[in-house]
Amino acid sequence: MPHEALVHEIRRFNRFYTGLVGLLDETLMQSPYTLVEARVLFELGRKPRPCGRAGLLARMFHLDLAPVASELAGELNLAPAYLMRVLRKFAATGLVEMRDDPENGPPVLALTRRGKAALVDLEAATDRDLARLTVKLEDEQAAELSDALKRVARLLAAAGM
Amino acid sequence: MPHEALVHEIRRFNRFYTGLVGLLDETLMQSPYTLVEARVLFELGRKPRPCGRAGLLARMFHLDLAPVASELAGELNLAPAYLMRVLRKFAATGLVEMRDDPENGPPVLALTRRGKAALVDLEAATDRDLARLTVKLEDEQAAELSDALKRVARLLAAAGM
């Protein structure tokens, strides 16, 4: 029976944190995007898919770039079919561009200018939220929280997940 | 611009933790219940609604017991209509009992024996998961993680949420 106290604490934390995330999600719901859509947008912004000249060259030389859509699907664990629907919607509304590159490799994803603008708006909204959440903390407490978050992530990651 | 580093760190953590929660949720999906159903079950088990003699007496003396269904809905932030559907399903499959008490107060919820058994099974499953997640940690690391979790919850709760 390993670490009963810890397991109990994780349970408590999960309850707490899902509540908190729920609050933050409400803000995202105000936006014109679904939660999933927002996550896709974030992820596309965070790690832009190789596209254009760079992507082409990389693929020409057989550098193993993970396939674009499936990689995204993996990172967000979304069903490929579902991700596809989201991407098509984004393509339809002009937020992303899905180019079949000339070499007939797998299609390549990129945020359009409008897509980037949308992302900026989203990030501004969540920034407001997070700022409101942390504004009452003294600098010292903020540092402590930041440190504690890092610890949690590090220890859980080390634990194997 | 308050605590930029902290905001950034919370972002990182959210990404990490939603991934982790996704993993844990997969186990729940294996169970015959929906995520929401599982949460309802957990919550009903955690804080059993007053029922039977005790509940009756309390209500007779106008002790203000929060209304049963709406309280649940609030804690889990579920739409009342949705919660109702879940409860009806549970009632139909014999996991909870919804009694209109004789005094015609609001209906009262209680897990049946089968409901309690189901909850025990669920908790066993999630315990296995959490155990698997934490088994690789040394005792010292486990203590550190537990402490860090408490800190995060305490600081965020203090921050206002």
Place this chain on the structure above:
DNA sequence: ATTAAATAATTGACTCAGTCAACCAATTAG
């Protein structure tokens, strides 16, 4: 080089989680 197997992208059809609006019952206020 040709075929076979495996992996990725894509689509349409379908299901059911979750929302919405309206309604009923009960309590509180005026």
Place this chain on the structure above:
DNA sequence: CTAATTGGTTGACTGAGTCAATTATTTAAT
């Protein structure tokens, strides 16, 4: 006693997310 609030409940509806089948593409094998 009626009006206004609050909580419970329902049916109808929407659309998020799944599933199975299809095509295209890359890798492996002979």
